[in-house]
Amino acid sequence: MTDPTDTEGLDEDRALAGELALRVLSPAEEAAARAREAADPAFAAEVETWNEQLAGLADGVAPVAPSPYVWPRIESGLPPVAANDNRRLAFWRAWAVGSTGLLAASLAAVVVLMAQPSPVPPAPAPAAPVAVTRVATLTLENGAAAMTIAYDPASGELYLAPTDKMAGDTRVPHLWLVMPEGGVQLVGAIDGSATSRHNLGRALSGKAGQANAVAVSMEAPGHTPAADKPDGPVVASGQLQRL
Amino acid sequence: MSSILTRDELALALGRAGEGDRAAFRRVYEATSAKLLGVTLRILADRQLAEDVLQDTYLTVWRKAGSFDASRASPITWLVTIARNRAIDRLRSGASTRRSTTIDDAFEVADDGPSPAQALETGDDIRRLNDCLGQLDDRTGGAIRTAFIEGATYDALASRENVPLGTMKSWIRRGLLRLRACLES
Numbered sequence: 001m002t003d004p005t006d007t008e009g010l011d012e013d014r015a016l017a018g019e020l021a022l023r024v025l026s027p028a029e030e031a032a033a034r035a036r037e038a039a040d041p042a043f044a045a046e047v048e049t050w051n052e053q054l055a056g057l058a059d060g061v062a063p064v065a066p067s068p069y070v071w072p073r074i075e076s077g078l079p080p081v082a083a084n085d086n087r088r089l090a091f092w093r094a095w096a097v098g099s100t101g102l103l104a105a106s107l108a109a110v111v112v113l114m115a116q117p118s119p120v121p122p123a124p125a126p127a128a129p130v131a132v133t134r135v136a137t138l139t140l141e142n143g144a145a146a147m148t149i150a151y152d153p154a155s156g157e158l159y160l161a162p163t164d165k166m167a168g169d170t171r172v173p174h175l176w177l178v179m180p181e182g183g184v185q186l187v188g189a190i191d192g193s194a195t196s197r198h199n200l201g202r203a204l205s206g207k208a209g210q211a212n213a214v215a216v217s218m219e220a221p222g223h224t225p226a227a228d229k230p231d232g233p234v235v236a237s238g239q240l241q242r243l
Numbered sequence: 244m245s246s247i248l249t250r251d252e253l254a255l256a257l258g259r260a261g262e263g264d265r266a267a268f269r270r271v272y273e274a275t276s277a278k279l280l281g282v283t284l285r286i287l288a289d290r291q292l293a294e295d296v297l298q299d300t301y302l303t304v305w306r307k308a309g310s311f312d313a314s315r316a317s318p319i320t321w322l323v324t325i326a327r328n329r330a331i332d333r334l335r336s337g338a339s340t341r342r343s344t345t346i347d348d349a350f351e352v353a354d355d356g357p358s359p360a361q362a363l364e365t366g367d368d369i370r371r372l373n374d375c376l377g378q379l380d381d382r383t384g385g386a387i388r389t390a391f392i393e394g395a396t397y398d399a400l401a402s403r404e405n406v407p408l409g410t411m412k413s414w415i416r417r418g419l420l421r422l423r424a425c426l427e428s
Contacts, residue, residue, distance in 0.1 A: 011420055014419075014420065014423065015416040015419055015420055018416075018419035018420075018423070019415070019416065019419070022387065022390050022391060022415070022419070023327075023328070023331050023390070023394060023396070024390050024395070024396050024397045024400070024415060025396065025397065026396065026397065026398065027335070048315070048316070050419075050423075051316075051320065051324045052316055052317065052320050053372070053422075053423065053426055054391055055317075055319070055320035055323045055324055055327075056320075056368055056369050056372040056373075057372070057387075057388060057391040057392060058278070058281075058282050058323045058327070058391070058392075059369045059372075060388065060392060061278075061281040061282050061285050061392055062281050063277035063278045063280070063281045064277055064280045064281045064284055065276075065277045065280070066276050066277065066280045066294055066297055067294060070276070070294050070297060070298055071269075071272060071276075073298050074272065074298050074301045074302060074305075075265075077298070077302050078265065078268075078302070078305060169263075170261065170306065170307075170308075170309035170310070221310075
């Protein structure tokens with residue numbers, strides 16, 4: 001692997017990082033170097049430095065004005081945002097504006113999808129789940145509603161109806177169960193941009209049947225928090241209620 | 244169409260775009276899209292493909308702008324790197340089969356001359372890079388330039404220069420290390 005005409009390992013790494021940034025490697029070599037980049041922060045920093053230093057070569061490329069239809073296409077590919085197009089937190093802070101109808105529609109859909117007659121009171125044992133659908137409306141600190149969820153302990157099915165405005169946040173929403181004895185349990189990353197369905201595994205399903213509230217934390221992209229403690233801020237929460 | 248922003252203004256606009264500010268994102272586009280299309284067009288040599296990649300690039304920029312760190316990278320460098328990598332990915336994915344009709348156009352609009360009107364990067368950085376490249380022998384400096392601007396691999400460069408693959412690798416690796424030493428001296 002080491003080119004004998006080259007010098008020590010440090011230079012070897014530096015040259016490989018440069019080759020990766022320059023994109024001269026063969027597909028197999030490039031895949032190996034990318035894996036290294038993902039696993040080795042020092043190497044990744046080296047690649048970044050090369051990107052920074054080589055990018056000046058683009059100065060030798062003449063600019064070409066894009067066709068007028070390119071921007072509208074880009075714009076139509078952006079997630080919808082709140083009318084006041086300001087800050088990342090606009091969604092969380094200003095959600096309530098104009099969203100009541102949306103939420104009502106989501107909630108109606110939840111009821112239609114999830115409601116079933118279920119007179120039996122909930123049992124704590126996960127082995128014997130009972131069919132009492134739970135719903136929760138998660139609200140922000142200021143009381144504005146952020147998301148509706150419904151959970152069916154009989155099937156383990158979880159239904160999430162966030163608003164389309166959640167997509168404006170670059171962090172990744174994670175859903176948590178809040179347990180009656182205190183403590184939280186991670187359900188997982190959720191899609192903040194569209195309604196989604198999940199089926200909880202047996203272990204989680206039992207916990208979800210006992211949980212009395214749910215919460216959403218916002219985590220850095222690519223980061224998975226420990227199962228019992230969010231690392232990002234908890235931005236919304238709501239009581240689980242029997243339907 | 245394109246507006247000139249200073250590096251700081253562009254960094255600021257990119258930061259705001261990362262917070263979901265579309266007007267700021269639009270300013271980033273206005274200031275940089277011609278440069279980035281130049282980059283993608285030079286690699287793909289097909290206007291429609293290059294504009295497709297440009298569209299992908301800005302959607303990526305929108306999603307990743309929040310992770311842009313002005314203390315570690317210059318904004319135009321960050322943008323050029325995304326655009327160039329996307330174009331090369333497309334070039335090598337085999338999806339770039341329609342290059343026949345517009346290749347001449349592509350090379351007509353793209354030349355190797357400097358483009359002071361779009362000099363978003365500081366002139367000093369560019370001058371320094373060019374000085375350091377100039378200290379390499381011509382074929383090495385030329386190979387690095389071609390690799391960057393056209394997205395050519397070692398294989399392609401070796402057959403173009405009609406030298407063994409190992410020779411081309413050796414030129415570029417040594418050239419990169421010398422370039423880096425010069426830039427950091």
